[in-house]
Amino acid sequence: MIEVQGVSGQRVAVLGLGRSGLSAARALRAGGAQVLAWDDNPAAREGASEEGFEIKDLSRDGVFDDIASLIVSPGIPHLYPQPNKVVANALRAGVPVDNDIGLFFRSFSGTGWEAYDQPPKVIAVTGSNGKSTTSALIHHVLEEAGKDVQLAGNIGRGVLDIDPPGDGGVVVLELSSYQTELARALTPDIAVFTNLTPDHLDRHAGLGGYFAAKRRLFAEGGPDRAIIGVDEDEGLFLAGQLAVGRGDDRVIRVSADRRLSGPGWSVFARKGFLSEYRKGKQAGSIDLRNIKGLPGAHNHQNACAAYAACRTLGLAPKVIERAFQSFGGLPHRSQVIAEKNGVAFVNDSKATNVDSALKALMAFDKIRWICGGLAKEGGLSALVPGFGHVAKAYVIGREAAEFSLQLEGLEAEVCTTMERAVARAMEDAQPGETVLLAPAAASFDQYDNFEKRGEDFIRQVTSRL
Incomplete structure (x- = not known):
């Protein structure tokens, strides 16, 4: 642990009790600070309380009168689209706001x-x-x-x-x-x-x-x-x-x-x-x-x-x-998970935006492309330069039909689920081709995160090999 310096005897507030928030709270305590912790999630508050941290609702008026600084977890907005109420309270009280990186x-x-x-x-x-x-x-x-x-x-x-x-x-x-x-x-x-x-x-x-x-x-x-x-x-x-x-x-x-x-x-x-x-x-x-x-x-x-x-x-x-x-790559990032009968299977579930998906398309030829999910702003037109590498698209997600309409010029099959998309892609794939998951969209319509989506792809592929 890196003990936080310059906080001995200070009351320091920590907002957000996920991985970075809890580690910051522990390092602050190790540096001699009195930590006041808060998270909107009751389970997160309970976990911090079990570690001995004082739980304090930081949204209340006057709470920052005797607090030296506020440490904020990365996912909590401090300015745009609008400041979190706790952050706004700290700034109005003249309390410095920082994060674990600082x-x-x-x-x-x-x-x-x-x-x-x-x-x-x-x-x-x-x-x-x-x-x-x-x-x-x-x-x-x-x-x-x-x-x-x-x-x-x-x-x-x-x-x-x-x-x-x-x-x-x-x-x-x-x-x-x-x-x-x-x-x-x-x-x-x-x-x-x-x-x-x-x-x-x-x-x-x-x-x-x-x-x-x-x-x-x-x-x-x-x-x-x-x-x-x-x-x-x-x-x-x-x-x-x-x-x-x-x-x-x-x-x-x-x-x-x-x-x-x-x-x-x-x-x-x-x-x-x-x-x-x-x-x-x-x-x-x-x-x-x-x-x-x-x-x-x-x-x-x-x-x-x-x-x-x-x-x-x-x-x-x-x-x-x-x-x-000897570098094996990272999970869910152009991850080659299997090869059989001349067909490669690549998991790039981390390709959650158009730019990263385009780069994945440009990395392979003759692609059976599994795509779709919660589309981001801007549409899919920037993907067109990669369409020449795609033999066929297999579209997943709750809005798969709408997503497929944006793939103009490509043969696209609406599959909705990962199970069907993998099954259809494997049926169609020929030697020398790549079955590629590069969604060009967020995962939250069907999965908790891109890791869960990638794990489902791996599971569906390996169960059929």
């Missing part, structure tokens, strides 16, 4: 570090798509290289649940926009920006607010190295803001779309080959085409970002390449 960064450095040969480092990864895979891949490479490394944040453990790092230790954090937007302290040693596509727009009042939340990790965090995906305008702009000149190698530009040139430091992938250039000369390369855990151009972008992060820590290209070969 507590982590202000408490991370510990006593005894002066005796370390190499101070511990933090690598923080954010972006719209690929941040989980990039974070897990960095962690895997460092682990394979024998480093003391921990994975936390939006993936793995809560940031305050990790062990205090040892000499030369590395902490890899996946950070969402919800986390970077509110944290009062953001000081990673290395920060990674994968890409930006529209998402969570209601929470951030539009694309500009969403980008601003991501940008805080770099503009306010002041990392020693910034690794920036430049395949969108926002990434180009961010890299330009951070660099003081063309040869500034504190900014590493990453692309899976084109060859990058210039005197600076860049890592890019073209036609399945990763290349690293520094000062205009090639410094390393990896053939990504046969790495099963990293299929498609979107995963090649993740590989470039992870490669760059590991290179900043001094790992050799060959060491990184060996670790890439």
Whole structure:
């Protein structure tokens, strides 16, 4: 556990008692704070009470008169579309609002570090798509290289649940926009920006607010190295803001779309080959085409970002390449779950928006595509460039018929349930084809989350093999 510093003797309120909220409450208590906890869910309150935390309704008037700060869980809105009532009460009372990420960064450095040969480092990864895979891949490479490394944040453990790092230790954090937007302290040693596509727009009042939340990790965090995906305008702009000149190698530009040139430091992938250039000369390369855990151009972008992060820590290209070969991928993210009679079965249930689903479609040829669910704003027109890879679509979800009408030009069968979609796709699939779950929609019309949807796909496939 990372004990929170600077709170001894203070009364600190915690709103939201899920994974991050409870870990924050424990770390605050370990740092000497008196914790007052609240969650609208009675079961969550009961669980916190059983751990000895004082339960206090933070929505009542005057409750913040003697509270030093409020710690808010990521899912609770603090500004848009409108502030949670508790957050609004705290702000009106002049009480600082923070989250577990802010507590982590202000408490991370510990006593005894002066005796370390190499101070511990933090690598923080954010972006719209690929941040989980990039974070897990960095962690895997460092682990394979024998480093003391921990994975936390939006993936793995809560940031305050990790062990205090040892000499030369590395902490890899996946950070969402919800986390970077509110944290009062953001000081990673290395920060990674994968890409930006529209998402969570209601929470951030539009694309500009969403980008601003991501940008805080770099503009306010002041990392020693910034690794920036430049395949969108926002990434180009961010890299330009951070660099003081063309040869500034504190900014590493990453692309899976084109060859990058210039005197600076860049890592890019073209036609399945990763290349690293520094000062205009090639410094390393990896053939990504046969790495099963990293299929498609979107995963090649993740590989470039992870490669760059590991290179900043001094790992050799060959060491990184060996670790890439043994990376198995993440569940529900281009996860190859089976192959039989020349047909591959791929679970990409995490493809909950149009952009991520398009990347999944572009990664394979001759696809039997299982899609559908709770559609997001903007429609499906952006998927059209991937339709040439699809032999047929099998549409699930309560609104499957309406969803299928947006797949103009594709043969689409309304299946509604995962069971029927998998059965029909397996009946139709021919050798050399891929049965792909890439829903391009949220799961909440039929499942609690995308993980449950992916697990159902796996269950339906494996029961028929």
